[in-house]
Amino acid sequence: MKRYPAKISLLFLTLAFFISCDAVKRVKNDELLLTENTIFLNGEKIKESRIYNQVYQEPNAKLLGSPIKLHFYNLAKKNPDSVFQNWLQKKPNRIKRLENIYSQKQVNNIEESYVGLNNWIKKTGEAPVIIEEELTKKSKNRLQAWYFNNGWFDAEIDYEIKPQENKRGEIDYFVTSYEPYIVDSINQRIGSVVIDSIYNAYSASSLITSGVQYKTLDFNAERDRLSRLFRNNGVYYFDQEYISFEADTVGTKHKVNATVIINNRQVTQGDTTARVPFKIHTISKVNVFTDYTFNNRYKPVTDSANYKGYNIYSFDELEYKPRAITDAIFIKPGEIFKDTDRTRTYNRMSSLRVFKYPNIEYSLDPTDTTNTDLIANIFLSPQPKYSLGFDFDISQSNIQDFGVGFGGSLLIRNVFKGAENFEISARGSVGSSSDAARGSSQDQFFNISEIGADIKLIFPRIFMPFNTEKFIPKYMSPFTTLSLGISTQNNIGLDKRNLNGILNYKWNPSKILSHKLDLLNIQYVRNLNTDNYFNVYQNSYNNLNEIVQSGDVVTNPSYINENGRLIIPTGAENFISDVIQNDPNTSGVSTDQRQLVNNISERKNRLTENNLIFGSNFTYVSNNKENLYDDDFSRFRFKIETAGNFLAAFSSLTGAKKDDQGRYDVLGVNYSQYVKTEIDYIKHWDWGNKNIFAIRAFSGIAIPYGNANSIPFIRSFFAGGPNDNRAWQAYDLGPGSTGGKNEFNEANLKLAFNAEYRYNLFGALNSAFFIDVGNIWNVLDIVEDPAATFTSLSDLKDIAIGSGAGLRYDFNFFVLRFDVGLKTYDPSRALGARWFKDYNLSHAVYNVGINYPF
Known part of the structure; x- marks a missing residue:
């Protein structure tokens, strides 16, 4: 046993040696593979990426210290066509034997495929970065320009190429910056009276400021600002080429006396060119x-x-x-x-x-x-009056093993001649689920389904009985949407029918801000198959049977089937009723067992009751992402939702009577009443060379009050899954330290934090390391289980931590993602035994997703 560490060390050393040799496989004897750039500023080593980005040659990209792309590149043959021909000619009968098996054309195709494979490997990999003196000199000049453009006009740059062993080399750059130059006076030389007047009126917004270090970018930004300023104040013919700057540093003791020069407009008539003052148009x-x-x-x-x-x-x-x-x-x-x-x-x-x-x-x-x-x-060129659209997709989730979705839509433009759009859409899906409840068609492959339809009318304005132009002007692109929808689900057992109606307003105050207001968001959810509850939620059913079969409990024999288990649904429901009401038909139930039955009953009632949500919500989004390819941005989203207040006020004013639970109902349904908030923040940092660090922070809480003591299932929070904590399946994490004992675990408080480092392996294949932190809890609702509720900051000890890695393939129009999550800190375990207890592939969770999780 003592010899194993030595053998393992020898194995790693041998592997490292071969990898080291392979890295210089394509490097000639008189060449050096660049392994590192180092920049010294006034004798001190610096690490600022913005300065290193000025260097033309960068070492081959590395993963865990190894240039993976370079090794992949080196797998390709240098002259694949010659290599293939040499192999083909090596044995006299090889060509004849291949042509007997394949045709001459197929043999040629094999050669083309071999050459194509080698070319793909070269294109996907990364060629060795060879130190070139000429590029090093260009890097020196570029560094000189960078320091000059940032105020160090007297900076001196030098470099040294340092050969290393085994055809490798490093480059050191030495920067002596000296004292920077500071902007002092700012003068103007403007030819046009109109331009001079506009300039002075907005001079306080100048991006060139006295007393700050000179930066060329400040002057470029000022040129852009002035150009926009003039063109937005009536100067139609103005262009950036009319703006220039002078910087006087002679005898100023490291001061810059700047002059803004704006020339008159240049006009050419025939062979004559003249300068004329600008005018307001x-x-x-x-x-x-x-x-x-x-x-x-x-x-x-x-x-x-x-x-x-x-x-x-x-x-x-x-x-x-x-x-x-x-x-x-x-x-x-x-x-x-x-x-x-x-x-x-x-x-x-x-x-x-x-x-x-x-x-x-x-x-x-x-x-x-x-x-x-x-x-x-x-x-204006009109779009076609009518447009048809069709879609088809294949999906997979923790509930649905395989699903096929399909849909279609009809868009009618300018339906009332006011640029309104009317859209009718229908959708449907069928799927296969191994979780389909007993009593459903388990012998059929497609055993779950959904069908629905929506109609939508969109107005290009805020549709209100009063004028909203003063606080939502038309430059904010306001829209009003009226929509109605219906859907029917034959899911994993309960089945649902969903009706909804929405009156929505949205507008964009700026390029990065968007607002959305659902003035009315009405949703009615009816459960169609509540008798199947215990077929769906087997954990709750098994817990009841454990109590019945515990030995001390005596219950009505009519509740039990021939296998000694509670009959679904009557036996289970009658047993629960007996326990809660202390009925003599059932006895011997302990205090802990009674609490468990109460918990099961509460959850069953909550998940099987019909929901009427009559609410409003507002969403604020700030997103400075400029385009699809922007990898350095932040996004902040805040949402607040209230429900039931209007119905509560109406019920109170009309003197409506409450039921035996002290709740109002509308058409036989106890409407929901709650307030809910969500805060979501995402930040991406682009570290260059397709290296991205991304974080997300989410918090949400929904508090029931008035006519409700819990949150509807469709408005509650869940944890786990491919876009959340990837070490747990969706709905498997929490609440609190309960360990996901139910099939679908949800609660009304959620905290989630994610961090992910993304990097490129080669070509379109990317990878990532991630850490996911978070959990859900019950708070200020009907749930009383201490393990599931959040009562103080000490409950933060139940935050779950998952970590892992993943692969992502970029198809340009979408990203296919595969992540492996490992339970790093599991709150369902006893305190002191939560870290790294299931940190292995046998307990890993494998996630497949489309696009990035955040």
Whole structure:
């Protein structure tokens, strides 16, 4: 046994040696593989990635200290076509034997496949980074430029290439920065009176500030700011090329005296070029062509309208109400030219889904002798009146082993001639579940199903009885949506019917902010097969049978079947009723057993009761992600929801009577009353070279009150699953330290924290390490189990921790994800025995998902 560590060490040393040799397989004897760049600033080693990014050559990417991509690249043959031919010719009869088995064409295809495989390996891997003197000099110059652009005008840069053993080398860069230059005075030299007036009016917003260290980026940002400023204040012909800067540092003792230079407009007439002052331009006319196409360009206009100064034209009969068109146009007759008005018009017209991307052109008004009036021509090309859509998907979850979904939709545009859209959609799915309850069609492969339909009407404005323009102006792209839906589920046993109606408003105050208000969100959920409860929730059923069979308990024999177990549903329900009501038919039940029966009864009542949710909610989202490929962003979401307040007030005012539990009902259903909040924060850091660090923090709580003492199942929280704590299956974690004793565990308080380091392996294959932390608890509701409830901060000891790794393949339009989660800290275990007790592959949870979890 004592020899094993030595053997293991020898094995690792041997493996490390071969990997080390393989890394320089493609490196020539007179070349050096770059292993490290080091930058010293004034004698001190620095680690700032933004400075290292200035270096042209970077070492091959490493994973756990090994250049995996380089090793993969080295698997490819240098001349695969020659290698294949040498192999083919090596034995005299090999060609003839292959041609007897395959055709000559197939043998050629084998060669092409071999060559193609080698090319793919090279493309997917990473070629060795060889130290090149010329690129090192360019890196030196680039570092010089970086320090210069950040105020160190006198910085000196040098480098040293340091050969190492086994055809490897390092490069050290030495930076002596000296004293930085500070911006001192800021002067202007502006040729146009109009430009000078606008500049001075907004000088307080200047991005060049006295007393700060010089940065070229500040001057570039100021150029962008001024260009936007002038073009949004009527200066139609202004362009960035008219702005320049002078920086005087002669004899200033490390001070920069800056001058902002804005030249007059350059105008060419014939062979003569002259500078003329800029002017403010005003929109004199706005012409809108509502059905412009390439074929219509020479046709005469046959229909027109004038609305609030806008000229609206159509080559055929006008199909739109004038207001619907002008509400989406921010360019207004009589106002000065603004670039933002054009951009907002583009965005708003596109968001209507009625027109294709519009074309907006400006021209000088020929009737204006001052050449300051502009005519805006807006060309709109309608989308087809009707659009059909179909979708199909295959899915898998912890409940559904295999599922097939399908659906279709019909979109009718401009349904009331006010740019409204009406959509009818239907969906359905069938699936196979090994969890299907007893009594269901288990002998059938597809034993669960759902079918539903929705109708939706979308208005391009806030649909209110009063004007909302003052606090939700049209540049925020407001929409109102009315929707109705119905669905029927034949799921794993209880089956449900769901009716919902929503009145929704949404608007975007800025590029990064979005608001959504469900003024009315009404949902009715009816359980269709409640008698099947104990077939579905087998854990609860087994607990009841353990009590019945404990030896001390005596109950009515009519409750028991021939196998000595409670009859479903009557036997189990009667036994629960006897225990709760202390009926003499059942005796010998201990205090702990009675509490367990009470817990089972409470959960059964809560999960089988019909739900009526009459609520409202508001969602605030701040997301600075610029596009799909932006890997450095943050997202914050806050949601608050209330339900039941309107119905409670109505019931009280009308003198409605309460039932024997002290609750109001509507149409025989006790409506829900609660307040619920959710806070979700996501942050991604791009560390370069496809290395991304991402975190997420989530907290949510739903508190019942008034007409309710619990939260409906569909509004509660659960933990676990591929997008949450991946060391547990969905619904398997919590509440608290209970250990997920029920089939579907949920609660009304949730905390979740996730961290993930993502990196590229090669090509489109990525990987990640992750840590997931969180749990759910019951708080301020009907649940009394101390292991499941959150009563103080000491209950945070029951937070679960999972960790693991995963693979992700990027198909560009979606990411296929496979994660392996391991239970690192399991709160279901006794204190002192929670860390790393099931930290092995036999207890791992394997998750398959689409796209990243956050």
